[in-house]
Amino acid sequence: MAATGDAVLEVRDLVKYFPLTEGAIFRRQVGVIKAVDGISFDLRRGETLGIVGESGCGKSTLAKLLMGLERPTGGSVRVCGREIAGARGADLKRVRPTVREIADVKGADLKRVRRNIQMVMQDPYTSLNPRMTVGDIVGEPYEIHPDAAPKGDRRRRVQALLELVGLNPDDVNRYPHQFSGGQRQRIGIARGLALQPQILVCDEPVSALDVSIQAQVINLLARLQRELGLAYVFIAHDLSVVRHISDRVGVMYLGKMVELGRDAEIYSQPAHPYTQALLSAAPVPDPDGRERRERIVLQGDPPSPADPPSGCRFRTRCWKAQDICAQQEPLLQLRPGTWHESACHFAQVHDVMPSF
Amino acid sequence: MNQSTPPIPAWGIPDPVRGVTGTEPLLAVDDLHVEFATRRGTVKAVNGVSYALNPGETLAVLGESGSGKSVTAQAIMGILDAPQARIPRGRIRFRGTDLLRLKEDARAQVRGRRIAMVFQDALSALNPVFTVGSQIAEMFRVHQGTSRRDAEARAVELMDRVRIPGARQRLHDYPHQFSGGMRQRIMIAMAIALDPEVLIADEPTTALDVTVQAQIMELLAEVQRDSGMGMILITHDLGVVADVADKIVVMYGGRIVENALVHDVYRTPAHPYTKGLLKSIPRVDRKGRELYAISGTPPNLLDMPPGCAFAPRCPYRQDNCTTEAPPLYRIGPTRGSACHYWREVLDGSHG
Ligand SMILES: Nc1ncnc2c1ncn2[C@@H]1O[C@H](COP(=O)(O)OP(=O)(O)O)[C@@H](O)[C@H]1O
Ligand SMILES: Nc1ncnc2c1ncn2[C@@H]1O[C@H](COP(=O)(O)OP(=O)(O)O)[C@@H](O)[C@H]1O
Ligand code: SF4
Ligand code: SF4
Ligand SMILES: [Mg+2]
Ligand SMILES: [Mg+2]
Numbered sequence: 001m002a003a004t005g006d007a008v009l010e011v012r013d014l015v016k017y018f019p020l021t022e023g024a025i026f027r028r029q030v031g032v033i034k035a036v037d038g039i040s041f042d043l044r045r046g047e048t049l050g051i052v053g054e055s056g057c058g059k060s061t062l063a064k065l066l067m068g069l070e071r072p073t074g075g076s077v078r079v080c081g082r083e084i085a086g087a088r089g090a091d092l093k094r095v096r097p098t099v100r101e102i103a104d105v106k107g108a109d110l111k112r113v114r115r116n117i118q119m120v121m122q123d124p125y126t127s128l129n130p131r132m133t134v135g136d137i138v139g140e141p142y143e144i145h146p147d148a149a150p151k152g153d154r155r156r157r158v159q160a161l162l163e164l165v166g167l168n169p170d171d172v173n174r175y176p177h178q179f180s181g182g183q184r185q186r187i188g189i190a191r192g193l194a195l196q197p198q199i200l201v202c203d204e205p206v207s208a209l210d211v212s213i214q215a216q217v218i219n220l221l222a223r224l225q226r227e228l229g230l231a232y233v234f235i236a237h238d239l240s241v242v243r244h245i246s247d248r249v250g251v252m253y254l255g256k257m258v259e260l261g262r263d264a265e266i267y268s269q270p271a272h273p274y275t276q277a278l279l280s281a282a283p284v285p286d287p288d289g290r291e292r293r294e295r296i297v298l299q300g301d302p303p304s305p306a307d308p309p310s311g312c313r314f315r316t317r318c319w320k321a322q323d324i325c326a327q328q329e330p331l332l333q334l335r336p337g338t339w340h341e342s343a344c345h346f347a348q349v350h351d352v353m354p355s356f
Numbered sequence: 357m358n359q360s361t362p363p364i365p366a367w368g369i370p371d372p373v374r375g376v377t378g379t380e381p382l383l384a385v386d387d388l389h390v391e392f393a394t395r396r397g398t399v400k401a402v403n404g405v406s407y408a409l410n411p412g413e414t415l416a417v418l419g420e421s422g423s424g425k426s427v428t429a430q431a432i433m434g435i436l437d438a439p440q441a442r443i444p445r446g447r448i449r450f451r452g453t454d455l456l457r458l459k460e461d462a463r464a465q466v467r468g469r470r471i472a473m474v475f476q477d478a479l480s481a482l483n484p485v486f487t488v489g490s491q492i493a494e495m496f497r498v499h500q501g502t503s504r505r506d507a508e509a510r511a512v513e514l515m516d517r518v519r520i521p522g523a524r525q526r527l528h529d530y531p532h533q534f535s536g537g538m539r540q541r542i543m544i545a546m547a548i549a550l551d552p553e554v555l556i557a558d559e560p561t562t563a564l565d566v567t568v569q570a571q572i573m574e575l576l577a578e579v580q581r582d583s584g585m586g587m588i589l590i591t592h593d594l595g596v597v598a599d600v601a602d603k604i605v606v607m608y609g610g611r612i613v614e615n616a617l618v619h620d621v622y623r624t625p626a627h628p629y630t631k632g633l634l635k636s637i638p639r640v641d642r643k644g645r646e647l648y649a650i651s652g653t654p655p656n657l658l659d660m661p662p663g664c665a666f667a668p669r670c671p672y673r674q675d676n677c678t679t680e681a682p683p684l685y686r687i688g689p690t691r692g693s694a695c696h697y698w699r700e701v702l703d704g705s706h707g
Pocket of ligand 3: 273315
């Protein structure tokens with residue numbers, strides 16, 4: 001769906017460092033893991049921003065920062081114009097507070113803002129409490145935000161939510177294990193919608209599902225977006241799924257956004273070498289011409305986020321690297337010859353993705 | 357009980373999918389059935405599966421989770437969970453010998469040495485308390501009686517061959533000290549240590565990122581090219597299959613619903629399930645439109661419907677589908693489809 005109006009989410013210079021500790025009994029900090037290291041973007045009403053990148057590049061940490069489930073080391077997240085999570089100095093010790101904790105420490109006003117952003121998790125098997133009924137799971141956000149729905153009205157609302165996501169409203173008293181993976185993901189989505197958010201952060205929402213079930217859930221998310229005007233941050237590693245649902249796509253590498261643009265720009269005119277490698281490595285479900293396809297196979301593993309390379313973080317695996325790449329960090333910006341931002345000193349459009 | 361697949365009349369005709377009769381295929385699974393006794397009843401995990409593999413060939417086994425891909429592989433390897441597992445019928449012929457009739461010590465001569473396997477989860481398949489070097493060297497020591505020194509030297513060679521950087525230094529590292537991609541390389545090193553004739557790779561890249569997946573698939577292709585072994589690649593990824601397979605069997609509910617050369621399946625699928633899977637992949641020209649979605653959920657193996665297992669989800673279904681289980685019809689010299697209405701599916705006349 002095309003985006004309209006102004007930004008519902010503004011992310012500026014967002015940074016999250018985790019302490020790197022050593023020793024089993026006397027833990028001491030020996031460094032930091034730079035999980036997210038200076039990320040900025042806007043998300044407009046009704047828009048979908050896809051986020052792709054290899055595991056460990058910081059996608060889930062980004063999602064938790066957006067949700068206020070992690071406190072940023074630096075930078076800010078504004079939801080509908082209100083700051084929900086700003087850095088408080090170098091806060092490296094604090095580990096994940098619970099949802100309730102966050103809700104409690106903030107004022108009622110802030111809670112209302114926070115309602116606007118909700119999350120759907122990857123694994124429909126572990127993200128739902130097995131001892132709670134579906135009704136309790138979907139209605140739990142009302143316990144945290146009691147003023148969102150009057151007590152007497154909650155059951156009706158939960159049933160309406162189940163219906164909205166294609167489940168039977170009579171299922172409120174059943175337990176998660178009585179549902180298939182795809183149905184559980186629908187339960188997670190219903191829960192994410194309980195507070196009528198404007199933004200849904202989806203962290204690998206279909207990755208654990210079989211192909212035939214994935215399509216059902218993707219269609220559901222697309223329909224909900226049309227009907228409710230939702231904006232999505234959609235994190236996934238399946239590049240064709242991300243292209244299908246996204247208006248814009250951001251590519252992450254080792255805590256940084258290396259390229260950001262409209263879906264067609266990223267997929268047909270990638271300018272950053274990492275994006276090109278990523279796209280060329282994605283298997284194409286069509287055997288015709290497979291012998292002639294260009295594949296850029298990267299060597300080795302990504303470096304550790306505890307000790308990222310100087311300058312450009314991709315330089316240790318980049319076939320175009322020059323001296324300047326080690327000395328100067330390439331910023332995410334418009335580059336000559338491209339219409340979207342990329343973070344490479346030598347950005348150059350190179351079409352690698354066969355258009356299947 | 358469901359009718360088992362199939363009295364195909366065509367065992368005597370040269371057939372790249374089933375192997376060339378007359379010359380035995382390298383490995384032939386024939387009408388295999390596997391069931392598990394569980395507290396909730398008998399799980400019929402594999403219900404009459406047949407496929408064949410020739411040297412140098414890559415056979416892809418495609419299907420959703422629970423369709424019986426791994427259980428079939430475990431039956432070939434002889435590592436099914438005892439005592440729950442039972443093989444009520446079927447044969448697994450390896451170079452003409454039915455492995456299911458061999459005694460355990462004879463079977464052990466084949467396992468790991470002539471037929472080897474790579475698992476999805478390298479971390480749990482490797483022993484966490486031994487160094488990777490000693491685990492690779494063990495292959496040579498146990499199976500070939502190689503001395504400790506020589507075995508270690510060969511382990512380094514192998515680690516080089518699967519391109520683990522700094523092999524000699526990393527010999528004494530433990531599995532958890534490697535990345536997922538490097539662990540998968542170690543698994544591949546152990547699997548190819550004894551030059552197997554068949555390599556079964558069970559979702560070898562499912563847990564890995566696409567760039568690492570590309571590395572591992574490239575490595576497997578290279579190993580196969582060098583050795584001429586046959587490879588069974590188990591996966592649910594239609595992209596990976598299209599990239600590497602020569603031929604493909606599609607499994608659903610413990611049966612093969614379609615078998616064919618890889619190009620044929622992608623051009624003209626002959627079973628409604630395969631066709632639905634291919635249609636549900638997001639493609640650039642369908643962006644912004646609703647994806648095709650196969651309705652419903654996979655079958656319950658404790659309670660298989662009579663007739664065609666795909667019937668509850670099938671847009672081509674007719675009345676007889678729910679009563680008569682379709683055999684794997686032979687629909688071309690190299691193809692089979694377990695659908696009564698395969699002609700309509702091929703025509704695309706509806707559904
Ligand atoms: N709570 C935590 N404590 C320490 N390190 C963490 C924590 N959460 C994530 N990390 C590290 O941060 C990096 C990014 O992780 P993550 O955001 O989960 O990546 P992704 O979702 O892209 O796979 C990884 O190196 C990960 O090990
Ligand atoms: N040891 C076991 N006991 C009972 N059921 C089993 C056992 N192993 C596998 N199964 C069942 O057999 C079916 C097929 O499993 P599997 O071959 O692993 O599927 P996949 O196609 O995902 O590899 C599944 O329903 C699974 O639950
Ligand atoms: S800045 Fe240099 S190292 Fe980084 S991606 Fe561009 S060319 Fe490669
Ligand atoms: S046999 Fe009938 S139900 Fe089964 S796949 Fe064919 S048309 Fe569908
Ligand atoms: Mg993640
Ligand atoms: Mg399996």
